[in-house]
Every structure is written in C-alpha cells, then in structure tokens.
Amino acid sequence: MFKLKTELRKGVLYLLKKMPWSYQDRIYYFHKFRKLPNIRQPKLFNEKVLYRKFITGDYVRYGILSDKILVRDYISKTIGEEYLIPLLYETADPITLLGLKSLKNTVIKPNHGSGMVEIFLDEPDCIQKQLLIKRCEEWLSRDFSHEAREIHYRYIKPRILVEQYVGDGKFAAIDYKFHMFNKKDGNYEYVLQVIYNRSGNSPLSMNFYVNNLSHCFYKIRDTGLDISGDRETLEKALELSKKLASDFDYVRVDWYISEGQIYFGELTFTPGAGMVTGLEQGLDKMMGDMWLQERKSAALPRAHRPEETAPLPAVFKKI
Secondary structure, eight states: OHHHHHHHHHHHHHHHHSSOOOHHHHHHHHHHHHSOOOSSSOOHHHHHHIIIIIIIHHHHHHHHSTTTTTTTHHHHHHOGGGOOEEEEEESGGGGGGGGSSSSTEEEESSOOSSOOEEEEEOOOOHHHHHHHHHHHHHHHHOOOOTTTOOGGGGGGGEEEEEEEESSSSSSSOOOEEEEEEEEESSOOOEEEEEOOOOOOOOOOOOEEEESSSSOOOOEEEEOOOOGGGHHHHHHHHHHHHHHHHTSSSSSEEEEEEETTTEEEEEEESSSGGGGGEEEEEETHHHHHOOOOOOOOOOOOGGGSSTTTOOOGGGGGGGG
16 A cells, blocks of 8 residues: 555656646645645735746846856946855866865855855865765756745856855854845835854754844744844845845845855845745735735746636645
C-alpha cells in the first residue's frame, strides 16, 4: 500500500509539473493556505505577488535588478557605491576560483537565485575547494525560474561572485527587509521585517514593524532582539529604500548593518513567490491594502497566463 501511495504521489506531482505555472501556483497556494488565491481581483499581499508574477511583471527589468552583479550598477547610480558590499571576483567558470590568492573571509554565491551560499571565515583546504567548485557548477546549471515559477529569473545569465564577508564571524548577520509601498504621491508606507537567529541553537526569529521603527507590531519566536541601538542607521536605510523604490509600486529592499555601516543586500520583486507565511495578525491583508498595484494586462505566453475559470482538480486537495 505504501508503495502504491508513493507511486500515485509521484504521478500527481508529474502531472502538476506539466500544468501552466499559474495553475501550479493556485495548487501550491491552496496546499499552504487551504484556500484558492484571488488572482483576478487580488486583495491580500500574497495574492498581489501572484498577480505581479503572471499579469503585470516587468520581467526583463526585474531580472536585471535581481541579478546580484548587474544590480550593483543601479545601486551605485541611485544611492552611491559606498553601500555596496565589496565585490572581490566574479566568473562563469568556477575553476578560476582556485587561482584566487585567498578565500578567507569571503561569501561565495551565484547571481541568479537565493538559498545558495558558501561562507569561508578561514582559508578552505584543498578538499573544501574541490567541493566548492562542484557546488558552484551545480548552482550555475540551475534554472532558478523553475524553483518557484518566477519568470524574471530566466533573464539572468548565471555567474559566481565572491564578496567580502561582512559581520563579526560569531553570529549570522541580521536581515533588515523593508517592504516598500509607493503611494504614488511622493509618500510611502512600509513594513520592516527583521530576520535573525539564522544560525546557532535559537530558532529562526522575525519581528515586524509597520510604518514605524519604535514599536514592534508582531513577533515570531522572539528571543529579545532590540533594534533601538540601530534606530538612526535604520532611519537612513529607510530613506535609501525610498529612493530605490521610487520606480515601483512595491519592492522589498534588504539591508545589513555592520559596525554602523549600511550595506545593500538585494531587491526582491516577488517575495516568497507569493507563498509568504508568517504574515499573521492581519499583516497579509494590511500589506495588501498598502500596495496600490497597477492593474494592466500584459501579453504573456498562454502557458503562464492565469485562467480564473479553471477548477481545482479534486485529486490535488490531498497533496
């Protein structure tokens, strides 16, 4: 019986992968939130991310600004190169990493996705370097657009970059993520999502601040993080985020802070691919209301265009 269930599951997943991406997202969304998303008339934040993915996305530009190498030019021109983490090397051939004088205190990652990173606080030995080369080759072979059906990633030509490590080497850097909502009248609303405890024994934790940096709106697995000491720096990061968000109705701008210095992380146009969890206490609806989203049709390949009339196959409700 177990083998039969396993084979049935494989068959269902195979059929799922053959479906148009917009259909797949409906099914994954239903599996995660136990309801279908309203993509035609989105109200929630996650629904609006899905709408951007398949209806109004400026995929080529999103691809350029999601490229961890190409975005550096945009950052330099818009707010200044002093906010960039030093780039030590970039290549399309991982073997050339062996020619670098040192990999100590570096972060190595590809430019075309997330969740792929190697950090070396000490000089790697020969075996570690060989494993790194193999891992980089695997990264370069991945089409990240297929990971969560995010079209704009297919417009990024994969490369490997080596950045200077920023941090104290003891704790993982805290992520300060500003969800920026452009009100189109010169004003912005924002939600600051602070992510910490990425490593160590403590559980991954998040704090959310809504339109202020003083009073936390909602906490997930809080372990007592106090951002008051970085308030002035975060105010600066907020002003910089407004400049970077000026061309978009919504974008998430990520920052790191080390010894009082602000460093740009990345721009994200479809957070969580429209499947962001943890937006409790009404945050999903609140952030959806903040987002004054453009509602214009876009000529997409039919394989990716949402079809609201398509029913959810009953077999997928138990995936």
